Amino acid sequence: MKRASTSDQNSLPTTQEQIRGKIIDAIAQTMDLYGANYSFGQLYGIMFFEDKPMTLEEMKQQMNMSKSNMSYAVRSLMDSKMIMKLDEKLERKDLYVAETDFFQAFQNFFAAKLQREIDVMLGAINEVIPPLSEIILDIDTEAEERLLCLKDLNKLRHGIEYYSWLQQFVDGLRNGEFFRQNETKHDL
Secondary structure: OOOOOHHHOOOOOOOHHHHHHHHHHHHHHHHHHOOOOHHHHHHHHHHHHOOOOEOHHHHHHHHOOOHHHHHHHHHHHHHOOOEEEEEEEEOOEEEEEEOOOHHHHHHHHHHHHHHHHHHHHHHHHHHHHHHHHHHHHOOOOOHHHHHHHHHHHHHHHHHHHHHHHHHHHHHHHHOOHHHHHHOOOOOO
């Protein structure tokens, strides 16, 4: 094993494992910034560097996690399409691989997160607009309450405009519209 000199021993990684560890930690920190669990980011990072599909048992050993936590991490990463379950199996065990194309990983992760936001917010907005409109139109509604409801309705309509725009953005993200200039091979 090659060692760094004493002067740079604390600043430079000295082995491939240490170098990978630094990147795995950076991936985990980055995913944590965007609301993914740090340990799920670590798992993705480990799988990113793995040259072969992994079983849950192999992941569990690498991460030193309980089976239930590992299953939850895998489901979460699959939901955001950061990892995929393969059709083939190894000794009746499911096999998983990480998405290693950063453009595709970005596309998958953010499209899933933003779509969830759109669905939650538009669901709530569409649910409250009819009763809010009824309050506004009700002849017995006090003028002050009607005015507050009209202000709320205006804010919600602005929200609908925003989420319509965001849906177009997500659709563009999913179909690769923003990555056309980056369609080069990244394999070495």
